[in-house]
Amino acid sequence: MENFFKRKDPPPGAPAGGPNPKTACTSSTSPSSSSAPRWSTHHDALLARTEAACAPCAKIAAFDLDDTLQKTRSGQKGYMVTDVNDFVDWSADVAPTLRRLHATGYKIVIFSNQGGVKGAMTGKRADVVRRRIDAFARAAGVPLQAFCATQKGVDKDPRSYRKPGAGMWKLATSAAFNGGVEVNVAECFFVGDAAGRAGDFSASDKEFAAGAGVRFMTPEEAFNAPGCAPAGPGDGGGREDGEGAAEDANTKMESAVCAKEGGEGVIVIDDDDDEVDKKMASLRDDTP
Numbered sequence: 001m002e003n004f005f006k007r008k009d010p011p012p013g014a015p016a017g018g019p020n021p022k023t024a025c026t027s028s029t030s031p032s033s034s035s036a037p038r039w040s041t042h043h044d045a046l047l048a049r050t051e052a053a054c055a056p057c058a059k060i061a062a063f064d065l066d067d068t069l070q071k072t073r074s075g076q077k078g079y080m081v082t083d084v085n086d087f088v089d090w091s092a093d094v095a096p097t098l099r100r101l102h103a104t105g106y107k108i109v110i111f112s113n114q115g116g117v118k119g120a121m122t123g124k125r126a127d128v129v130r131r132r133i134d135a136f137a138r139a140a141g142v143p144l145q146a147f148c149a150t151q152k153g154v155d156k157d158p159r160s161y162r163k164p165g166a167g168m169w170k171l172a173t174s175a176a177f178n179g180g181v182e183v184n185v186a187e188c189f190f191v192g193d194a195a196g197r198a199g200d201f202s203a204s205d206k207e208f209a210a211g212a213g214v215r216f217m218t219p220e221e222a223f224n225a226p227g228c229a230p231a232g233p234g235d236g237g238g239r240e241d242g243e244g245a246a247e248d249a250n251t252k253m254e255s256a257v258c259a260k261e262g263g264e265g266v267i268v269i270d271d272d273d274d275e276v277d278k279k280m281a282s283l284r285d286d287t288p
Ligand SMILES: [Mg+2]
Pocket: 064, 065, 066, 067, 068, 192, 193, 194
């Protein structure tokens, strides 16, 4: 099974991943111009993050956090880790992909269950979550919003923030966090590792996407998996160190192909067009 993002490289001389002012939700966003993030708590069951550069947007590229955008060096579960330095990107393709999505008009949003925070909304666990996500955003170089459900059960989580509940999606797309702009669910998607595959701990991410009414992809479908060799000449393979170097600037289509069971998805992002040429092949659902 092939899984891949296909995208055209930026025009020669263009900064890798730089925002296209004609399509980006933010017109003046750069890593250095992002303002300080703002964190808030909601109903004692949710930590939410936004920043001024996250403009209201009809297109949302949404991601789970643990084992999707990030993994741990130590191999520990993310909710058990208190050392922020233990978190690393899930693959070298994560940050370049987020930058490309942002540059082509998507708002980047994280939806994560962080049950380890429990009731200590202002305690050590909450602080780890905030510092971890702030550091990730700075390193990725994109503005982003994040919603972290911290409670479980009807009594403690009456708004169903915890995935697979749709409460976080409802809040993220509300006027409070999207400025009254109606989201076009047909152009939104959610990436998560809890897909109900053999070995997955649950299908909560897949069910969350279904509840939100958006397409679902696994990390393997969205990113070059760790250790997955890129295919094709001039393909940077999503490597940070491959961008703009040792690759043919005229190579228009990057095709990182990774054999993977579970589904097939294709997104074409054409940086040359005013409008994003985005085609999502039908995701063949063959998961249990
Ligand atoms: Mg996860």
